[in-house]
Amino acid sequence: MLELEDVHTYYGTSHILQGLSFSVPERKCVALLGRNGAGKTTAIHSIAGLTPPRRGSIRFMEREIAGLRPHKIARLGVGLVPQGRRIFPSLTVEENLIITNRQSPDGAENWDLTKVYELFPALRERASNMGNELSGGEQQMLAIARALMTNPRFLLMDEPSEGLAPVIIERIGDVVLRLKEAGLSILVVEQNVSLACSVADEILIMNKGRIVWRGSPKELLADEPVQHKYLGV
Numbered sequence: 001m002l003e004l005e006d007v008h009t010y011y012g013t014s015h016i017l018q019g020l021s022f023s024v025p026e027r028k029c030v031a032l033l034g035r036n037g038a039g040k041t042t043a044i045h046s047i048a049g050l051t052p053p054r055r056g057s058i059r060f061m062e063r064e065i066a067g068l069r070p071h072k073i074a075r076l077g078v079g080l081v082p083q084g085r086r087i088f089p090s091l092t093v094e095e096n097l098i099i100t101n102r103q104s105p106d107g108a109e110n111w112d113l114t115k116v117y118e119l120f121p122a123l124r125e126r127a128s129n130m131g132n133e134l135s136g137g138e139q140q141m142l143a144i145a146r147a148l149m150t151n152p153r154f155l156l157m158d159e160p161s162e163g164l165a166p167v168i169i170e171r172i173g174d175v176v177l178r179l180k181e182a183g184l185s186i187l188v189v190e191q192n193v194s195l196a197c198s199v200a201d202e203i204l205i206m207n208k209g210r211i212v213w214r215g216s217p218k219e220l221l222a223d224e225p226v227q228h229k230y231l232g233v
């Protein structure tokens with residue numbers, strides 16, 4: 001569904017992604033782990049078109065998307081749940097959702113307010129609250145719900161567990177699994193190893209802009225030296 005091949009991305013003269021290659025099959029969840037500064041967010045931004053790669057190929061549903069403008073990539077069905085949530089603080093929950101609503105590219109299953117509120121009942125209760133009146137967990141739910149309202153086929157999630165309490169992180173994990181069941185393919189960037197291992201089909205570890213380890217959640221959990229070396233666990 002999504003294939004990166006030898007992707008090189010720079011900030012000015014800083015060479016951040018140094019030949020990144022991996023793929024995310026349809027209806028699977030792949031988790032990208034690594035220490036701060038490994039290049040995980042840059043990988044997500046390269047795919048979404050926010051920081052286009054200078055070299056290499058990014059194919060989404062057989063189509064080259066490297067270098068396309070972010071709104072074009074979004075319209076092809078790539079949804080982004082950004083790091084730090086980025087919800088509109090002075091709009092209500094419902095306004096935040098309505099403003100991003102878009103029909104799915106092929107008229108397939110459509111996310112609308114009803115379906116989103118079914119997945120996140122807490123957001124229905126908070127529908128008329130302002131974005132900045134929500135707890136961190138509710139803001140993260142809203143950020144995911146907003147991405148769903150664009151009716152993506154593919155979801156990029158940048159550190160959804162950041163700053164959240166363990167019980168909320170578990171809830172986020174349940175949501176990711178439900179989205180996969182609903183047919184979405186997902187790339188999730190995480191620092192939280194247990195969340196990543198509970199949702200992902202495959203784990204990739206990045207270091208200095210490259211994939212340095214790949215395997216199943218079970219293999220990662222059994223490999224303490226790798227966890228220690230690359231994740232500081």
Ligand SMILES: Nc1ncnc2c1ncn2[C@@H]1O[C@H](COP(=O)(O)OP(=O)(O)OP(=O)(O)O)[C@@H](O)[C@H]1O
Pocket residue numbers: 011014016034035036037038039040041042043
């Ligand atoms: N806008 C920018 N301009 C210049 N350098 C940047 C910029 N954004 C990130 N970097 C650098 O690129 C490298 C990779 O950053 P990136 O945010 O992709 O890492 P990360 O793995 O997502 O880490 P984190 O978990 O801290 O977000 C870091 O060395 C960072 O300092």
